[in-house]
Amino acid sequence: MPEEPCQCPDCQRFYREHDRLIREQPTLRQQQELSWAALQAFRTLAGRALEELQRRHGDDQSPPAASSPPAQPLAAAAGAAASEPTEADAIQQAMADLENINAHLFSIEVLMERIFDVRVPDDVEQVFRELAGELAPDPLNADRLRLNRLLHQTPDLPPDRR
Numbered sequence: 794m795p796e797e798p799c800q801c802p803d804c805q806r807f808y809r810e811h812d813r814l815i816r817e818q819p820t821l822r823q824q825q826e827l828s829w830a831a832l833q834a835f836r837t838l839a840g841r842a843l844e845e846l847q848r849r850h851g852d853d854q855s856p857p858a859a860s861s862p863p864a865q866p867l868a869a870a871a872g873a874a875a876s877e878p879t880e881a882d883a884i885q886q887a888m889a890d891l892e893n894i895n896a897h898l899f900s901i902e903v904l905m906e907r908i909f910d911v912r913v914p915d916d917v918e919q920v921f922r923e924l925a926g927e928l929a930p931d932p933l934n935a936d937r938l939r940l941n942r943l944l945h946q947t948p949d950l951p952p953d954r955r
């Protein structure tokens with residue numbers, strides 16, 4: 794029996810969101826626009842939050858390396874800090890992390906621009922639509938509901954009884 798995908802609440806939420814994005818944006822063009830909008834929204838919000846934190850707390854006390862490689866893991870950073878990290882330390886750390894995030898988002902945007910230059914003919918978009926319908930069928934679709942009911946009538950076997 795093949796390994797079942799994880800069914801914890803986080804993963805289930807991810808599967809639902811993943812399928813919804815396929816179902817509601819079933820063409821290459823729509824996926825491009827969706828991803829671009831999501832990236833820009835992320836950049837806008839994270840960039841503004843960083844500016845606001847810098848305005849409130851200043852950004853020149855123990856300046857975090859802005860365009861350095863990605864920050865070290867949080868645990869390592871905490872270990873290197875003074876024994877009793879203050880709230881101000883936490884804010885400074887958050888600002889450094891946000892600067893790194895923003896730098897990464899900018900890099901992603903540069904890569905995405907290449908992908909998003911592409912346009913495909915309608916015939917190809919139709920292939921996308923067909924596959925989207927197979928990959929992420931409407932959960933409210935009658936056949937799907939019937940199938941789910943059938944599946945849920947089968948009691949779950951304990952993992953050692955496959």
Ligand SMILES: [Zn+2]
Pocket residue numbers: 799800801802803804805
């Ligand atoms: Zn999981």
